[in-house]
Amino acid sequence: MSTVFIALQANEETRPIIEAIQIDNPKAIVNIEPAMVKIDAENFLIIKRETIEEQIGREYDLEELQINLISLSGNVNEDEDTLTLSWNN
Amino acid sequence: MDMKVKQKKLNKKEKYTVQTRDLGWEPTYQSKDKIFPYVEYEGIKIHDWDKWEDPFRLSMDSYWKYQAEKERKYYAILDSFAQTNGHLNLTSARYLSAIKIFQQAITPGEYAAHKGFARAGREFPGAGTQVACQMQSIDEIRHAQTQVHGVSNYNKYYNGFHDFTQQRDRIWYTSLARSFFDDATSAGPFEFMIAIGFSFEYVLTNLLFVPFMSGAAYNGDIASVTFGFSAQSDEARHMTLGLECIKFMLEQDPDNLPIVQGWIDKWFWRGIRLLSLVGSMMDYMLPKKVMSWKEAWQIYGVENGGALFNDLARYGIRPPKGWEDADKAMDHVSHQLMLGLHQWNFGTSFHTDVPTEEEMDWLSAKYPDTFDKYYRPRWNFMKEQAEKGKPFKNMGLPKLCQVCQSPGLYTEPDDPTMLCHRETVFENEKYQFCSDHCMDIFNNEPEKYVQAYLPMNQLFQAPLYGDLNAWMDWVSLRDGVDNGDYELSEDKKNFDKWRNDVKSNSVD
Numbered sequence: 074m075s076t077v078f079i080a081l082q083a084n085e086e087t088r089p090i091i092e093a094i095q096i097d098n099p100k101a102i103v104n105i106e107p108a109m110v111k112i113d114a115e116n117f118l119i120i121k122r123e124t125i126e127e128q129i130g131r132e133y134d135l136e137e138l139q140i141n142l143i144s145l146s147g148n149v150n151e152d153e154d155t156l157t158l159s160w161n162n
Numbered sequence: 163m164d165m166k167v168k169q170k171k172l173n174k175k176e177k178y179t180v181q182t183r184d185l186g187w188e189p190t191y192q193s194k195d196k197i198f199p200y201v202e203y204e205g206i207k208i209h210d211w212d213k214w215e216d217p218f219r220l221s222m223d224s225y226w227k228y229q230a231e232k233e234r235k236y237y238a239i240l241d242s243f244a245q246t247n248g249h250l251n252l253t254s255a256r257y258l259s260a261i262k263i264f265q266q267a268i269t270p271g272e273y274a275a276h277k278g279f280a281r282a283g284r285e286f287p288g289a290g291t292q293v294a295c296q297m298q299s300i301d302e303i304r305h306a307q308t309q310v311h312g313v314s315n316y317n318k319y320y321n322g323f324h325d326f327t328q329q330r331d332r333i334w335y336t337s338l339a340r341s342f343f344d345d346a347t348s349a350g351p352f353e354f355m356i357a358i359g360f361s362f363e364y365v366l367t368n369l370l371f372v373p374f375m376s377g378a379a380y381n382g383d384i385a386s387v388t389f390g391f392s393a394q395s396d397e398a399r400h401m402t403l404g405l406e407c408i409k410f411m412l413e414q415d416p417d418n419l420p421i422v423q424g425w426i427d428k429w430f431w432r433g434i435r436l437l438s439l440v441g442s443m444m445d446y447m448l449p450k451k452v453m454s455w456k457e458a459w460q461i462y463g464v465e466n467g468g469a470l471f472n473d474l475a476r477y478g479i480r481p482p483k484g485w486e487d488a489d490k491a492m493d494h495v496s497h498q499l500m501l502g503l504h505q506w507n508f509g510t511s512f513h514t515d516v517p518t519e520e521e522m523d524w525l526s527a528k529y530p531d532t533f534d535k536y537y538r539p540r541w542n543f544m545k546e547q548a549e550k551g552k553p554f555k556n557m558g559l560p561k562l563c564q565v566c567q568s569p570g571l572y573t574e575p576d577d578p579t580m581l582c583h584r585e586t587v588f589e590n591e592k593y594q595f596c597s598d599h600c601m602d603i604f605n606n607e608p609e610k611y612v613q614a615y616l617p618m619n620q621l622f623q624a625p626l627y628g629d630l631n632a633w634m635d636w637v638s639l640r641d642g643v644d645n646g647d648y649e650l651s652e653d654k655k656n657f658d659k660w661r662n663d664v665k666s667n668s669v670d
Contacts, residue, residue: 075469080372082391107452108379108387109372136220139228140235142398143375143391144368146466148473149217149402153174160473 077118077147077158080111087141089128090120096128097121109143118147120156178219183212186289198287204350206422207415211288214410217402225297229304236308236392240315243384249319250664251382253449255657256648260377260447261313261386262322262512263439267339268370269309270330272393274343276302278354285351294403298359301396305389312389319660320653322511325638329511332637334618335503337567338436341614345432348610352411353425359404361429364470367397368462370440376452377444405470412477419478424606430482431599435566441496442503445525446517454528455496464489484599487575493529494578497537502571504544505556508630511639513648516545536578553647562616563596565603572596588612 079094081087083105091110095103101114112118125133135156147158172180189197201208242248252258276299283295317323330336346357375390411418441455453461471481504514517525522541526533547554560569561583574582584595588608595601604611626632634641648654 075472076465077469078466082395107376108391109376136218136224136228139218139220139399140231140395143394144372145398145401146368146469148405151174151218160469161476 074115075160076113077116077145077160078111078113079118079120079145079158080109080143081138082141082143083108083110084141090125090138090141093124093128094118094120097124114158116160118158122154174219178216178221181221181223182216182290182293184289185293194287198285200285200351201287204352204421206352206411206418208288208411209414211286211291213413214288214290214406216290216294217406218399220297220399222293222297229300232392232395233304233308236388237311239388240312240385243388244315247664248384249316250657250660251384252657253381255320255653256513256515257381257383257447257449258316258320258322258653259512259514259648260374260443261316261383263335263443263447264374264386265309265313265323266326266329266333266511267336267439269306269313269326270336271339271343272302272306272309274340274347275358276300276306278343278347278358281347282351282354291407298396298400298403301393301400305393305396308389308392312385315385319656321640321651322513322644322653324644325511328638332617332620333511333639334506334509334562334567334569335439337562337617338439341565341567342432342436344615345610346429352421355404355407356422356425357429357432359400360408361404361426361433363397363400364404365430365463365467366433366437367401368466369437369458371397372462373444373452373458374440377448377450380450380452381448408474409477412474412479423479426479427483427599428603428606431484431488431597431603432566434484434488435568435596435600438495438499438568442500445496445528446500446514446521451521451524454525456492456528459489459492483602484597487597487599490575491572493532494536494573497525497529497533498571498573499568501537501540501544502560502569505554506569507647508555508641508645509634509637509639511637511644513646513651513653515648516541516548532578548647559618559621561594562618563600564593564611564614564616565600566596567614567616568596570594570596 081091087110091103091112094112095101097119098112098114101112101118104111104113120135120138122133122135125135135151135153138156145158147160150157150159279295279299279302283292283299286292286295313323330340346354346362349357371390371394375387375394378384378386378390408422411422444452444455444458467481467485471479500514503510504516507514522533522538526538529537544554560571562569570581570583572582574580582597584598584601586593586595586601586605588604589612591612593604593612595604620626620636621630621633622628626636631641639645643652
């Protein structure tokens with residue numbers, strides 16, 4: 074098993090996004106670090122546009138993540154509905 | 163009823179295809195070989211450039227939109243930093259040594275990467291790759307600019323920031339970064355992608371930026387937190403480009419594997435040597451420490467790199483050759499380099515100090531197997547000598563590694579009491595190395611590395627002839643102002659006075 078992660082700036086914009094990630098990835102581990110939140114998951118993590126929209130109450134384009142993204146690991150795949158991170162092992 | 167039929171919006175995949183692939187066209191005036199003359203000589207075989215795809219599928223219009231948003235955020239915070247005396251909110255002005263090194267060594271590297279990606283974008287025939295390289299080239303110049311702007315507020319008040327462009331080329335410790343980028347930008351376009359896109363961005367950038375920003379956040383440096391975050395928001399895209407490029411090369415032709423593996427071996431080692439500087443910054447220069455260099459390596463090197471190389475194993479890729487030696491060295495490098503920086507601190511455009519007792523206890527807890535045994539006694543000796551009024555300064559010039567340009571101060575992988583030193587002869591000239599891995603890199607391309615520019619050797623050449631004061635002028639170092647111990651510095655005197663002024667209303 075390998076860990077994938079996504080790290081986001083800790084701010085008002087990302088709070089509901091982090092909550093959405095927790096809803097869609099209940100086993101993910103959320104690490105609160107200085108000025109940043111790092112979310113680890115085993116092999117696979119999914120971020121869904123729809124869940125974020127439910128949290129923030131407006132339309133959301135997954136590309137908006139770019140603004141508050143710090144880092145990630147794993148193979149990325151993004152389309153208009155989801156962004157996934159995965160390792161093939 | 164008159165219903166307007168809404169035109170179907172292109173989905174993300176279609177939009178990406180239209181806005182990248184369709185920018186490419188078949189040339190008719192010139193042959194492809196003439197337009198892309200550097201794409202074959204490295205031996206990498208590509209059969210179908212259209213197989214390369216940006217996994218974020220970011221198109222140019224989205225790129226500009228989000229980059230503009232990042233810039234607006236950044237400059238709003240920077241203005242507020244300047245308007246609220248941000249330069250006084252640091253834990254200590256001693257912290258700024260880390261920022262001085264960053265500006266002198268790393269910021270010019272961003273600029274070099276900008277030039278490198280501009281060239282790679284021109285030299286690769288694939289439209290998807292060209293667009294991604296163009297975005298990264300613009301990102302990198304943005305990073306260089308925002309870093310210079312961020313740091314410029316400190317330059318108004320503190321010493322050592324005044325001439326980073328010259329010092330990038332002339333002072334000794336910046337050579338680690340400068341030679342790294344010189345090497346990458348003078349390589350072919352595919353090797354450049356492995357050097358910067360894969361090894362530096364994917365394997366190592368987290369080690370550089372993530373702990374660095376946390377360090378800035380802990381030490382009250384809003385300016386650097388902000389430029390760090392703004393730059394890092396681009397890094398996820400850079401890392402992804404690097405990983406996609408390596409997978410693309412490996413999927414295109416089995417003959418590419420040994421070439422790519424050789425570059426991974428080389429550029430991992432060059433990168434980890436360069437990042438020793440960050441190790442010393444984290445373990446020694448931050449008054450309020452975040453995590454040790456060894457801990458950062460565990461999280462971002464071992465854990466994350468391990469997952470990456472497991473994933474790439476399906477292509478036949480193995481972890482870099484120097485991985486094990488790098489892992490062993492994590493207990494030592496930050497201490498060895500910092501002891502070097504301190505004993506040569508008459509030649510640094512930043513200040514250093516013997517760590518306090520409290521800091522040594524922290525180091526001892528973080529490095530239980532090595533600090534008390536090998537390094538605390540040496541720091542105690544430095545402290546005693548300084549208290550006797552005879553601070554230990556090393557006036558000798560060490561041998562420099564011809565490849566990574568480190569002074570010869572690292573030890574053998576299995577013996578921390580023995581300096582590691584290698585030597586080879588090429589065309590009747592002797593060359594020195596810090597490690598087997600750097601010597602291997604030289605032996606693979608000696609014709610390239612004999613041309614390496616080692617600025618420290620200028621000390622003995624005309625017109626300096628070994629004159630240290632003339633050397634200081636040459637590297638824009640103001641003796642007694644920019645260099646030496648923090649405790650004795652103008653930076654400390656000013657910071658303490660200004661901090662005191664903040665709390666009082668006395669009239670001078």
